[in-house]
Amino acid sequence: MLSFWEKSSLVEVDIAIVGGGLVGLSVAASLKEKFPSKSVTIFERSCLPYGASTRNAGFACFGSLTEMLSDIHQMGEENARELVFQRWMGLQITRKRLSDQAIGFLPAGGFELVDSNQNYNEAVEKVNFLVDDFIPDYISLSNAHKSTLGIVATGDVYSMKDEGQVHTGELMKAMEKYVLQLGVMIRTGSEVIGVEGNSLTIKDQYRGNIDFSADKIVICNNAFAASLIPDVEVQPGRGQVFITHPIPNLTFRGNLHVDEGFYYLRNVGDRLLFGGGRNIDFQAEETTEFALNEMIQKTLESKLNVLFGEAFKFEVDQRWTGIMAFGDDKRPIVKRLDDTIIIAVKMGGMGIALAGYIGEEVAELIN
Ligand SMILES: Cc1cc2nc3c(=O)[nH]c(=O)nc-3n(C[C@H](O)[C@H](O)[C@H](O)COP(=O)(O)OP(=O)(O)OC[C@H]3O[C@@H](n4cnc5c(N)ncnc54)[C@H](O)[C@@H]3O)c2cc1C
Incomplete structure (x- = not known):
């Protein structure tokens, strides 16, 4: 009443x-x-x-090379381009509204680790041509960054211009x-x-x-x-994440996309935040329940050792999940x-x- x-x-x-x-x-x-x-x-x-x-993981990103190729394949060049444009424009609006300082925006750089047996030269040209009017020279081969990032896993590293990080909180x-x-x-x-x-x-x-x-x-x-x-x-899709304790001498700075964006890694100061793995248990992760998936969390841990080498030492500080929304x-x-x-x-x-x-x-x- x-x-x-x-x-x-x-x-x-x-x-x-x-x-x-x-x-x-x-x-x-x-x-x-x-x-x-x-x-x-x-x-x-x-x-x-x-x-x-x-x-979430706080990537202020627009689409990695393989994500864009998969989007072009799935929904055509024009739609894929439009989506990248919407993300790029959306980020400008938010940054302008709130200021970079207030949202902890860092132009940390975005990288993607891809299979080096595949030749991506033509694909890079195609993607760069599509988005040229708003992000010229968007994607470039960037293997020189591999050692600074500390990545020992096999593969080539491409970088995505203008990608950054926010402090989600x-x-x-x-x-x-x-x-x-x-x-x-x-x-x-x-x-x-x-x-x-x-x-x-x-x-x-x-x-x-x-x-x-x-x-x-x-x-x-x-x-x-x-x-x-x-x-x-709309179908729900759960995302699994962990953050490590601070890692002494960590050189990794920026965002790394792996396996067509199904894994995502960034630094938060001297910590690493690592998430993803939905693709190894799609059915279980199509849920609105916030529970941890032990199998995916374990896979994330071993994947981190593949990226940085078995000798790389880290301790997980916190784990959590969030629910995203997907569709066709x-x-x-x-x-x-x-x-x-x-x-x-x-x-x-x-x-x-x-x-x-x-x-x-x-x-x-x-x-
Ligand atoms: C683990 C993880 C990592 C991610 N990493 C990134 C990333 O690095 N970069 C990126 O760009 N995106 C990332 N995302 C995706 C990004 O977080 C989402 O796309 C974005 O937050 C969606 O915002 P939203 O407001 O639409 O949805 P939500 O943030 O889900 O907001 C929906 C809100 O509606 C409320 N609600 C639901 N039902 C009702 C109801 N009936 N009545 C009232 N309230 C209701 C919920 O409580 C919720 O607060 C990630 C997501 C996850 C889960």
Whole structure:
């Protein structure tokens, strides 16, 4: 039961956003920048966002050589190019909005380790030609970096220009602060359990369900979208990660993509953060449960020794998981479902860079 005051002032908003991850926050920022006088409220089910945005690896990346080749193969050159452009543009928007210092952005460099038995010369030329108008000379052979990185595994190293790292925690903090300053309301502990017409039903652990109404509702709950929109073509994909204790004399700096992006390694100061391995247990990892997968975690540990050599010593400090959203191809779903509801989900494994662009795309859909 609502009080007179709640009913008259608190449960009606102009724009409601479901999900307080980086995309929900970026959508809120773009909408509030476009419509300063509209009330914008984010409903986030958890105290801290509980999906991918606070649990990722912090690569500010646009697509490695083999990822791009696989995307070109799967969805054609134009779509693959467009996706890289969206990520590149999205990152510019976020960096400009928040400042590099606030998000811990470091132009650390992106590298990929590939099979040296394969000749990638033509492929590099093709990819570079595709993205030339926004990142000239994007990919180049960079074997000289192999020894600085300390990599002993066989393979060639290519580098991706303009790739960097963010401090994921600081990015989320800065983004929350930014939208709060704009006047966005963030309601945490507010799981949206139903959306119908202009109404959203929020589950509240103290008082049962509360109905809010909104002129527009933007669904940004990514991997969890099917709980509200059953026919959405999104599958969850869990990501396994660990971070080591600081490693004395670590020379590795930057981001390394391995096995078409299924493994990702970066330094965080003198620590290494290593994640991935979904491809060795796809079925088990297609889940919204946050549990660790022991087999994948063990594989990550042995893979690190393959990369740096058996003599390389490290100790795992923390392990965690996060849930991503995938589909038939890597293109995000951003569309209007009806006059009220817009959906912006399926950010795959590169939502950090993409988020700023998605916010603008959603703002375009609302007048
Ligand atoms: C292990 C891992 C590593 C990654 N590494 C990188 C990387 O290095 N670089 C990169 O660019 N990307 C990376 N990603 C992907 C990136 O984190 C995501 O693409 C991005 O965070 C997606 O943001 P989002 O806001 O769409 O989704 P989320 O961050 O998942 O946000 C969705 C939010 O919706 C909330 N929610 C769900 N259902 C409801 C509901 N019914 N009501 C209210 N709230 C709800 C959830 O609690 C969650 O906070 C990684 C992801 C993982 C898991």
